[in-house]
Amino acid sequence: MMFDKPLHVAVLMGGWANERPVSLMSGHGVADALEARGFRVTRIDMGRDVALRLHEAAPDVVFNALHGVPGEDGSVQGLLDLMGLAYTHSGLATSVxxxxxxxxxxxxxxxxxxMPGGRIVTREELYQGDPLPRPFVLKPVNEGSSVGVAIVTADSNVGNPINPQATGPWQEFAELLAEPFIxxxxxxxxxxxxxxxxxxxxxxxxxxxxxxxxxxxxxxxxxxxxxxxxxxxxxxxxxxxxxxxxxxxxxxxxxxxxxxxxxxxxxxxxxxxxxxxxxxxxxxxxxxxxxxxxxAGISYGELVELLVHEALRVHAAKANKRGRHGADQA
Missing domain, CATH: 3.30.470.20 (ATP-grasp fold, B domain)
Incomplete structure (x- = not known):
């Protein structure tokens, strides 16, 4: 697919995950860099009306600058796939x-x-006894940026077994991944x-x-x-x-x-x-x-532009694959 510059890029940022502030910093940095390189940019702070806003913007490609859920777990990727939009970073299955x-x-x-061993535990199990010998790590199963990670050591001020009143990720997440501390x-x-x-x-x-x-x-x-x-x-x-x-x-x-x-x-x-x-x-x-x-010799501006063009390449390859599949079925 050929485009005449300026390509129109919608930078999707913000959202409602724990990592919203970081996503906004990422998104504005990306948008500034793309504008400086001659792209037309629409900045979208993602809300529940994101599909409507993307439809109205009608970009050539979406730069996904979201972090955490739902921008990183396949939800937004599935939406963008349904809308037929090219987007940066990984697709639905990989994100899930x-x-x-x-x-x-x-x-x-x-x-x-x-990778470290370990297993999924419920907060109720944690309150009954340690899932692994101390020290061990507890982390949410579906969060990024080390949100909610705790290291439980022999001298941790959380009780043994863990006290439900002690501050930790068990107060926020019903299930956690327990891993041995390395x-x-x-x-x-x-x-x-x-x-x-x-x-x-x-x-x-x-x-x-x-x-x-x-x-x-x-x-x-x-x-x-x-x-x-x-x-x-x-x-x-x-x-x-x-x-x-x-x-x-x-x-x-x-x-x-x-x-x-x-x-x-x-x-x-x-x-x-x-x-x-x-x-x-x-x-x-x-x-x-x-x-x-x-x-490695790649400036910030070059990096974001490379990601935009890689997104267009992947989108075109998916379209070609769908076309070949449809021809095979005809």
């Missing part, structure tokens, strides 16, 4: 799987990608699609003085130091990049993704575990994908 940490394990582990270092690797297929942009280490890489550390300036590229052995860098690309491919990601790791450096390669793959990485000034892209 990747937002669910347990489904992600079921998809990736059989392909040789190591000591060590926080690493992350971004993947970007291109003409020659997906490529890793590099590996960043996230150095946190106190606590862990939670929502506050991710989006509060000065709370986390990004070491990019990570000062780690070359074989660990390569392994992170390989796992990130494989996760991107197995899950069927499009555009860009970011895979997060925990690495116990005392165990070498055997201590590296994938925690999750994020199909809608942040695009804020503190975000990791733009930072790694810059290290």
């Amino acid at each position: 799987i990747a937002i669910d940490k347990q489904l992600t394990k079921q998809a990736l582990v059989p392909h040789g990608i190591p 000591k060590g270092r926080e690493l992350t690797a971004a993947v970007l699609d291109g003409p020659d297929g997906p490529r890793a942009l590099g590996v960043t280490e996230l150095v946190i003085e106190n606590g862990f890489y939670d929502y506050e550390h991710k989006y509060t300036e000065g709370r986390t130091v990004h070491v990019c590229p990570a000062q780690i052995p070359a074989d660990i860098t390569k392994l992170c990049e390989d796992y990130a690309i494989r996760a991107h491919q197995v899950l069927g990601c499009h555009g860009t993704s970011r895979t997060d790791f925990r690495w116990d450096d005392e165990l070498g390669a055997a201590g590296l575990f994938v925690l999750e793959t994020n199909t809608q990485p942040g695009m804020t000034p503190l975000s990791l994908v733009p930072e790694q892209a810059a290290q």
Whole structure:
């Protein structure tokens, strides 16, 4: 499909998830960059009337700058598919799987990608006894940006078993994923699609003085130091990049993704575990994908334009596939 510039891009941002403030920062950053590169941009703060607003805008492509539910879990992707609109990042099926940490394990582990063990527990089970030996991690099954993550240690001030009155994600979520705590270092690797297929942009280490890489550390300036590229052995860098690309491919990601790791450096390669793959990485000034892209020689403006054109390529490929399928049925 050929377009004459300026392409019209609707930047979808905001919404009502916990990550709304981050999405607004991402969305406005993307919109500013696209306008500076000559695109016509419509900014849409997503409400319940999103379908009507998209219909009225009639864009050539939608830049999905939403984070969390419903922008990252397949809901918006399904709507955009029904409307026949091209959109950035991953499609419906990939989004449904990747937002669910347990489904992600079921998809990736059989392909040789190591992830922590664990199981789903209800809050009632937590109040009766620990699901795993302490220390262990509790996290929501379907949230991003480390929202609602807690590390339960032997000296945690939450009781043993956990007291229902103690502050923690069990007060907000009926079910949680319990995983063994992996000591060590926080690493992350971004993947970007291109003409020659997906490529890793590099590996960043996230150095946190106190606590862990939670929502506050991710989006509060000065709370986390990004070491990019990570000062780690070359074989660990390569392994992170390989796992990130494989996760991107197995899950069927499009555009860009970011895979997060925990690495116990005392165990070498055997201590590296994938925690999750994020199909809608942040695009804020503190975000990791733009930072790694810059290290790879890709400016912020170039990055968002690449994602727009990749979205159009994927949309055209889907249309061609549907056309061939229809011809086969005729």
